Amino acid sequence: MRRNSDMELGMEMVGLEVPRRKRRRRSCSNGKKVRMEEEEETNDEAEMAALFPLLVAAISKQRDGRKEGLVLLIKKCLKRLRLWIASSDDHRSLPVAILSVIPPILSSRVPSIACLGADVIGLACLQSFEMNRQISSEGDILKTLLLGLSRENRRVRMRFCNVILDVCCSFSGQKRLLELSALETLMLVSCFLQVGGSLPETVMLHAIENGSRSYKIAATEDELPFLVLGAAFTLIKSCNIERLASIMTKQSRPFFNLLLKLWSKLRQQMLLHKICSCKGDDVCPSDICVSDVAESIFRLSTYSQHSASLPNQDTERIIFGRHGSTFKNFIMEHWEHSPFLFGEAFQPFVRDDVIGSALGCINSKDVIQHFFSSIFPHMVSCPPISSDEFDIVHFINKEREELGRPLTYEQDIRVLKTERNLNREDHLFQGEKSRSCEDSPHVFSIEDIRKCEEAFNSGHTIAIRGMEFRFKSIAAVVEGLANLFGQPSMGVNLYLTPPDSQGLARHYDDHCVFVCQLLGSKEWMIFPPNKCLLPRLYECSYGSDVKEVGSIRTGGMSIPLKEGDILYVPRGFLHEACTTTHSPSLHLTFAVEVEAPFQWEGFMHVALRHWFLNARELFPLDASIRALDMEAMRHLHIGVMLLGDTSPLFRKACLVNSSSSYLNANNWLYENQRAHFQQLLHEMSIHSMFTEACHRLTQAIHTKEDPFQRISWLQDLDKNEESSNECRIHNMYGRAVKDMYQSCFRDQEKVEAAFLLVKSRFCEQVSFDDVTSRYRLLLERYRKVRTQYANGMLSLHHLA
Numbered sequence: 001m002r003r004n005s006d007m008e009l010g011m012e013m014v015g016l017e018v019p020r021r022k023r024r025r026r027s028c029s030n031g032k033k034v035r036m037e038e039e040e041e042t043n044d045e046a047e048m049a050a051l052f053p054l055l056v057a058a059i060s061k062q063r064d065g066r067k068e069g070l071v072l073l074i075k076k077c078l079k080r081l082r083l084w085i086a087s088s089d090d091h092r093s094l095p096v097a098i099l100s101v102i103p104p105i106l107s108s109r110v111p112s113i114a115c116l117g118a119d120v121i122g123l124a125c126l127q128s129f130e131m132n133r134q135i136s137s138e139g140d141i142l143k144t145l146l147l148g149l150s151r152e153n154r155r156v157r158m159r160f161c162n163v164i165l166d167v168c169c170s171f172s173g174q175k176r177l178l179e180l181s182a183l184e185t186l187m188l189v190s191c192f193l194q195v196g197g198s199l200p201e202t203v204m205l206h207a208i209e210n211g212s213r214s215y216k217i218a219a220t221e222d223e224l225p226f227l228v229l230g231a232a233f234t235l236i237k238s239c240n241i242e243r244l245a246s247i248m249t250k251q252s253r254p255f256f257n258l259l260l261k262l263w264s265k266l267r268q269q270m271l272l273h274k275i276c277s278c279k280g281d282d283v284c285p286s287d288i289c290v291s292d293v294a295e296s297i298f299r300l301s302t303y304s305q306h307s308a309s310l311p312n313q314d315t316e317r318i319i320f321g322r323h324g325s326t327f328k329n330f331i332m333e334h335w336e337h338s339p340f341l342f343g344e345a346f347q348p349f350v351r352d353d354v355i356g357s358a359l360g361c362i363n364s365k366d367v368i369q370h371f372f373s374s375i376f377p378h379m380v381s382c383p384p385i386s387s388d389e390f391d392i393v394h395f396i397n398k399e400r401e402e403l404g405r406p407l408t409y410e411q412d413i414r415v416l417k418t419e420r421n422l423n424r425e426d427h428l429f430q431g432e433k434s435r436s437c438e439d440s441p442h443v444f445s446i447e448d449i450r451k452c453e454e455a456f457n458s459g460h461t462i463a464i465r466g467m468e469f470r471f472k473s474i475a476a477v478v479e480g481l482a483n484l485f486g487q488p489s490m491g492v493n494l495y496l497t498p499p500d501s502q503g504l505a506r507h508y509d510d511h512c513v514f515v516c517q518l519l520g521s522k523e524w525m526i527f528p529p530n531k532c533l534l535p536r537l538y539e540c541s542y543g544s545d546v547k548e549v550g551s552i553r554t555g556g557m558s559i560p561l562k563e564g565d566i567l568y569v570p571r572g573f574l575h576e577a578c579t580t581t582h583s584p585s586l587h588l589t590f591a592v593e594v595e596a597p598f599q600w601e602g603f604m605h606v607a608l609r610h611w612f613l614n615a616r617e618l619f620p621l622d623a624s625i626r627a628l629d630m631e632a633m634r635h636l637h638i639g640v641m642l643l644g645d646t647s648p649l650f651r652k653a654c655l656v657n658s659s660s661s662y663l664n665a666n667n668w669l670y671e672n673q674r675a676h677f678q679q680l681l682h683e684m685s686i687h688s689m690f691t692e693a694c695h696r697l698t699q700a701i702h703t704k705e706d707p708f709q710r711i712s713w714l715q716d717l718d719k720n721e722e723s724s725n726e727c728r729i730h731n732m733y734g735r736a737v738k739d740m741y742q743s744c745f746r747d748q749e750k751v752e753a754a755f756l757l758v759k760s761r762f763c764e765q766v767s768f769d770d771v772t773s774r775y776r777l778l779l780e781r782y783r784k785v786r787t788q789y790a791n792g793m794l795s796l797h798h799l800a
Helices: 007-013 030-062 068-086 096-106 111-127 129-137 139-148 154-167 171-179 182-193 224-238 241-247 250-272 290-301 312-320 324-333 344-358 367-378 392-399 430-435 446-457 472-484 544-549 600-618 623-646 668-686 690-703 709-720 729-733 737-746 748-765 768-797
Strands: 203-207 215-219 284-289 340-342 413-419 424-427 461-464 491-497 512-519 522-527 557-561 566-569 574-578 585-592
Touching: 030 096, 068 096, 068 111, 096 111, 096 139, 111 129, 111 139, 111 154, 129 139, 129 154, 129 171, 139 154, 139 171, 139 182, 154 171, 154 224, 171 182, 171 224, 182 224, 182 250, 203 250, 215 224, 215 290, 224 284, 224 290, 241 290, 250 290, 284 290, 290 392, 290 768, 312 324, 312 472, 324 668, 367 446, 392 768, 413 446, 446 461, 472 491, 472 585, 472 768, 522 566, 600 623, 600 668, 600 709, 600 748, 600 768, 623 668, 623 690, 623 709, 623 748, 668 748, 690 748, 709 768
Parallel strands: none
Antiparallel strands: 203 215, 215 284, 340 566, 413 424, 413 461, 461 491, 491 585, 512 566, 512 585, 522 557, 522 574
């Protein structure tokens, strides 16, 4: 009988019995061909079963020394196993016995055996989901791979790192690696590889061939550091919230600093558009995109605290002076009512706390040049986060390609000047956008920054959004102010205007602003609003109100603003500003953006819902009557929205979440907010609103709109409390509008009677203190994701 030269010779070498084969008959018959294939499959399985004792015996005898014959036998067995895996289908699993000998193979002191064993495992991970799951569940295999990353042989480390990347192809593999602290190991290995190395200094960019705006990275060093970083990035992206929060410890700080150095180099090359061809032998391209580096930095930063908020007393002192009576007078006399100038008495505090720590160059004679040469080029884009986003991981997954990009026109920066006689803005890069694809906004390069400097010298204003995401010290002031006014966040814009020029045309804002004059002076013209209703956020426009004022400067107040002054402008007030001296002007605007839930209308929706959930035991147990009560609640919510459209009281900002030291029981701010709440209840009690609510439903039917879309944020309160299915928000407000419409007009008298009864009980029984405790939960949900976003953006700027 002819002997299989590889397997049988090896078995004889280690003293194993050679199984005898039956001779096959060849036939063209279909039935015999099927039997022959089944027989071959059976023989394959038998051969795999024979591999286990063969490998065990060979490995145990080979441990005593480098025996070339045994090394050759192990290699042949592994190659046979590799061929078997390559020919496997999607549902075939690895023999359990074979898996048990993989760790000693990977631990072999013979590099070629360890590498071949890694190749086998890597192929199995990519061959089928079942094999990947099997290997992921074998902790000893993964532990051996992780330990092997510190071996001296470079080839072994590269093979092992590739296998880890192969394991990461499945969710189960990522999860198991994280359980084994693989990410922490990869971080340490990345830092170890940089001891004596210079990856950040030698990194280069190369373009992706598919025409994408993204770039990949390359270097003049070996590719091992890239493999380790790639594996680390993959695991970072798969981390959940709790895991990310626990990773940023002292041990991971060196890795984070390495990423920041790498990111600084990449950002500079993106700005200068230095792209290599990667065709030389001394260049090692990688599969890591620039966005991978930015995303990993962003994710690792979201759960760390970059800057502590200013204490309440310091925040009040910076803006309102040393005495609390100033803050009280401001709230009672000017807040959302009239402009107010904080004069020279507060200049030292503004200069020390805001100017000095934020930009650090205000006293320099070359501040403008410093801005264009040192500050401007280091800024990156801040993709907008929606007001109803409550999951930072969802935001990252959606915007991962945009993280770390250079400044984008209109989103991050505007370069404009106003022709005063025409009240018309001229934008420098408006033509650039019209010539490009509508979906491809104008992204800034170093040449555009030079154009901005030239435009500034010719009269254009440089306006940059999101300064709270670019400087830690500004972020601290913003957080303090947001806490003071009980809002989840604030926005900060920078305006750099040349002498004798005007930037923005006359307009009004949908948010209140504190204008902090940092350098030079400006003349402000402020006009009273034509409407009594405060504009809602995102509803601001340059519409008819602006055209009515036109170019006439009468009817407004002129306020000169000099260095150190702070000017408060309420939302809805038309205003414009221009420089009148020979020196340029630099100012920041701190915008108090009152989002829908944090107007008093939002507070009343929370109060109505909270009262109904806690008072439902007061309603009859009869199912039909309870259904009427639920219908009445839905109509009452629509009634509150209708009051918000017509009553100025419902549009005002709610300050019950203020962190001011004056928001205590029996104090003026507490009593002020409580009194306002009673006014709103009185408004509800004297207006029936049922007929108007039914009319609103009729409109929704015709326009196919959701009348509850405006309060969709209310459902997020369900995530903070246990509620029965009957009273959860989607059951309270999630019914089809058509069903509500039919129910209303089928039993209109009954629904109206229930409406009046529920409204009466609500106005009599609701507790202000109970609602405020529930209202703070909503603020925390909003504030959490915005703080995480700010932390991530501050790390990507890495300026202060």
